[in-house]
């Protein structure tokens with residue numbers, strides 16, 4: 001049995017004060033659920049978020065990380081820095097990192113390797129663009145993204161990985177993949193993993209869906225057999241919406 005996971009990716013939203021207010025509201029609403037819950041505030045808010053949530057069931061993730069141990073990388077944050085403030089999970093490969101910051105499959109492989117070497121849990125994002133879906137190459141694109149960054153990992157490393165399928169055309173657009181489209185891709189990924197990495201990994205790994213998940217569509221998407229929860233952007237910025245989505249997963 002895979003435990004559902006709902007993660008909120010706040011992106012570049014919420015000052016320290018706003019972050020504290022949202023987390024206070026979230027913790028107070030105590031989502032009654034069997035799902036695991038994670039929030040990913042901006043870097044600067046992480047130490048306070050970890051402190052604030054230390055007695056709650058809500059975990060804290062970073063939205064990115066540099067692949068090097070340390071050094072002359074102005075403006076970057078390392079795995080050890082995340083660990084030193086109590087962060088245990090990192091989101092890697094988000095489409096906004098890929099498109100606005102030029103993160104390639106090759107670079108993401110390095111980041112994943114570094115995160116896993118440091119015992120961080122990784123939520124690895126991938127997904128096709130609109131043109132790729134229209135031309136029917138979406139399965140091929142997703143297969144390449146996974147192959148390049150993850151297929152060299154062994155079964156024990158896969159235990160620290162969560163996959164997040166986020167079709168780029170559904171992110172922040174209000175246009176969600178239909179439950180059938182999500183299920184079709186998630187089932188494809190699981191079959192691919194069974195073939196390439198092993199049946200045990202394919203069965204155990206959680207595959208989240210991300211892209212315009214809202215309280216109104218969450219339940220239908222999460223009820224698909226190969227969808228194990230969601231990575232939520234906009235709707236994770238409002239406590240009521242996020243709690244409703246969490247309830248839909250558990």
Ligand SMILES: O=C(CO)COP(=O)(O)O
Nearest residue numbers: 009171172211212233234
């Ligand atoms: O990118 C996302 C989560 O990482 C999804 O964002 P939205 O939920 O705002 O579409």
